[in-house]
Amino acid sequence: MNKKLLYIVCVVTVILEVVVLKIMHLGHGYFEFEEIPAFGALIGFFGALLIVIVAKSLSKIITKREDYYD
């Protein structure tokens, strides 16, 4: 997996979000908090982080061996 390419894509996305939405004003959000620069990137990062953290901490309780029900 090419990690460098992904880092470049991330940076380009943030730049595009800021340039197109904040400097050129080519869009509007539904809420005020969407006006934060690079909102998509933020919700992507923290949303995924939240999902991973919740899933990992939940797995301490719910993850069992495959023959659990046998």
Added chain:
Amino acid sequence: MIDFIHPGLLLIVFSLLLPAFPKKLRGPYSVFLAASGFLLTLIAEPGLYGYINLFGLKISPLVRVDKLSLLFAYIFSFIGLIGIIYCYHIDDWIQQMAGLIYTGASIGVSFAADILSFYLFWEMLSFCAVLLIWAQRTKEATEAGYRYILVHIAGGLSLFAGIIILIHQTGSYEFSSFMNNSNELYWWLILIGFVLCAAAPPLHAWLPDAYPSATIYGSVFLNPFTTKAAVYALIRGFPGAEVLIYLGSVMAVYGVIYALLENNLRRLLSYHIVSQVGYMVAGVGLGVVTLGLNGSASHAFNHILYKCLLFMSAGAVIYTTGKEKMTELGDVGRFAPLTAICFFIGAFSIAGFPLTNGFIGKSPIISAAGEIQNIFAYIMLNIATCGTIISIICKMGYYTFFSDRKSDYSVKDIPSNMKISMIVTSALCLFIGILPKLFYQYLPYPMDYEPYTAQHILDTFGIFSFTALVFILFLKRLKPKAYINLDIDWFYRMGCRLSVKTLDRTIVPLEYDFINMLWKRLMDKVTIPLGRLVNIFETESMGRIPLFASKMAKTLSDSFSQIQSGRLQDYALYMIISVSVALILYITL
């Protein structure tokens, strides 16, 4: 002139003939039948048809064809055709017949105008589903099928109770919005029946339990019909019910959290059904603006396409390798490129990447949340998108198709009919994604909505790239492990086990003791004394009979032995006498 032929009834009735066909004709016949069902749906004209006299009550109309029911009937009949093509090569008429009836019943659900025929078709869905699960013919599938049908019977009973109260209270048989009488008892009962079939937590555990246990062909039929029929029923009956906004938002996140932990391919996809149906349920709740309802309908339509594509690709992986756990797979992409391409089209669609039908399907729902200013739904649905990306594209895609091989398996090519149905569905996913306006005109309510705005596209790019970044950061920790995850079904699986154990400890010993005591008393008081009596009778009376017989035999043999002297001259004398007697007889006669 017949102005309407019910495609669902046609499928149900004529699929019953399938077993009568010779083996080689079953595949072509089922494809022909599914295709004619699809064509009949395409030519159906909007309107109200049919009536029936039931116990002196005239129920009319029976069939309602409008834009909403047509949209669902189109996709149900189309995906039935795709599924039948996918299982064209198999030699198992039960699966083909169940698939056809399943398709027919879901078309019937979407066309039903009165609540009784709706209920009839609705219940038919569960029974077809359980046939498809049992068709796997393993112990695990049998048990999962029983759990499936028990949960659905419970939901069906709740729905039926609601329907009976509804008919009793209002006297109307019509199936339309119940929102005028919200929060009445029957409103809740019917809602519970519907959301159980929509797999909303905590009533969702039947879905990830049963769907991975079915055959690979069965799960292609299972995933579109029951849950999406429930979405249709919710759109029809509960538009704008506020409770559904929160239920759906929680569902959407709940499903992806579980999906992220899963190891079994089809169970991971099953949890994604829960998550995606969550969007639709939330959309129904947001239906105070028609954008929400349109969003639900369009998302259901598109979801059926890409979800079937994903299940077909997962089925192709299982068919190719014989494995269905990510811990045993790894590099399928190397030798099954077509499956990999189809899978990634489906995966990008479900995550809602621009130019796929997932993007244009769910955008209206999220926009509806924005328009109503519901922050909770808006944030939750966006977070669910992150979860979808990380669990299906990143985790399942990477660890199934592009990582290292983890176990030995032989590889076989998939039949061309499976390829055809996968390619057609992928093409349609992209086609709808590229030309959304063409699709939007079939939605139930008129709307002027543009999914491809700069804001929306860039937000989506941001979500995609940064979710992938999180996946890279957690690559090691998200590696699939050979474990299972407990869900709500733990309560009834363990509950049933506990109740059996409790019975073993309480009622069973009690019963045994009681019966044992009775038995002992019977033995002591009746059987043994009776036996003694019989014994006495035998020795006293019956014992004399053999004694008498033996005595008589002795007497007889004693007298007979006097003739048998043992001397030769006696025997010679007997011979001469008998020969002369014979001679005399011969001469005289």
